[in-house]
Amino acid sequence: MADPFDRARFAASVRRRLDGISGRRAVDAFPALNIAMISRAKKGENLTIGSFLTLCKALRLRPLDFYLAGVKRRRVTRKTILDQTVTERVPRETRLLGGA
Template sequence: MADPFDRSRFAASVRRRLDGISGPQAVNAWPTLNTAMISRAKRGENLTIGSFLVLCKALRLRPMDYLIDGVKRRRVTRKTLLKQPFTVSAPRETRRESEAR
């Protein structure tokens, strides 16, 4: 399924806003940011929704500008959840009796 979030455009906007500003300088200017968050945003990697919104607020970006309209999202239903593979919980063979408690 296609992602309704335009990561590349968001990354380009972040790079443009932080052009000429190093990571530590950005953190000093906006204490809610951290260098790892800035680095992930510049590379277009996954961010949590909280990090995305903090970056948008600090850099004065509009979050809805990065939503791709018309992208069909996968529906999550009970049936699709039941079809997902899972790992059966079983005792480990290497477990000792003293550790079982």
């Protein structure tokens, strides 16, 4: 499913802002950050909304710059949940072999 958050552009912006600065120096300069958060942001991995907003504030980035307005998300309704496929329950093969 499409994500309305442009992770690649956010990661590139973080890398550009922290170019030439080590993770430890960035944490010293911005105490609200931590090395793991910076590493995940540089790689474009998942962040909590709190971490995302903290990084944006510390690095002076605008959060809405990374929002993709044209992306439609799938609606989750009771019908879509009930229509999901479910694996059929069958006995395990191991129970047939040893009798244990």
